[in-house]
Amino acid sequence: MTILLCLLGYLLGSIPFGLLLTSFAGAGDIRGIGSGNIGATNVLRTGRRGLAAATLLLDGVKGAAAVLIGDWLAGPDIAMLAGLAAVLGHLFPVWLRFKGGKGVATALGVLIAAAWPVGLAACAVWLVVAAIARRSSLASLAALASAPLVGLILEDFSLVKLALTIAVLVFVSHQANIRRLIAGTEPRIGRQNAKGA
Template sequence: MGFFLVVLSYLIGSIPVGYLLGRMKGVDIRLHGSGNIGATNVWRTLGPAAGVTALVLDVAKGLVPVLLGKSTGGDALALLCGLAAIAGHSWSVFLGFRGGKIIATSLGVFLALSPVAALLALGIWLAVVVLSGYVSLGSIVAAASMPFLMLALRQPWSYVLFSLVAAAVAVYKHVPNIRRLLAGTEPKIR
């Protein structure tokens, strides 16, 4: 049962919500804006309604697998399901093992694991975006804050280690954004 849930979590994470929303409007989201399938690029390319839809569904792709894993096999299976969902979003089987930058899906994972930490990270994200105007910078800082938030909230060590892995993947996926931020060419929110 556990193996089946991990595979299912990967497949749920792999659902390319932003890509599908674009296709419904005759647009390949990967050919517009940043080329990313995530909510920010969907918002910029297809408008706020599509962006919010992508955000909510990408968060659900992380939340649902972790809740299923937790109810079936406890924390260990929940973490494996969360990792699988994040991997699916980042390296989707439906998009040739390419995908998004894991921020919204990771938010869903952490909402299921540690809601307080997830909401604090969301607050950090919002503050950085409002102050800087850069969604990518907010995402990087929020992801990097998760291990510290987990420690501060005295979450289990398995959660802390998991948050380190998720943060590392998130920063890695944002390397092009980091280069643009350093070069001064990263687009700000409109």
């Protein structure tokens, strides 16, 4: 059951909603636009805010679904593994030769489903940092870094381990963004010709 639920979580996470939505809407292959990323931030660079919002929502829902299904069938511990598998699926989707997105929306969906106070706190951090700094990558890194800390206060150590593992994965996926943030060259939210975000 554990293996099956982790496989299901991975397959859910690997659904490339950003690519599918932009293709169906006639916006072209998102991988040829902006940073080439399949996530909501890059979808926004098509100028289609509705598509970006839908991508953000669906990427979050697939992470949450993996956790909720896992919890329903096997309990919270297996649910967290299924959620982690969903994040890995988004980062390394088999359908796209293991070249996926940055995992932020899916990670937040997993955290909301696993422990909603921690997930909502991370979302709040994202919104505040994004509003101030206008950089999606910085907001994402701050949000996922805050989750293990909030988990230490509000939840048990299993959730902290999940949040910390997800944070490490997201930080690794943002290596190029981190270098640009340090150099002061990271693009602001909404720039259509930005690279790498």
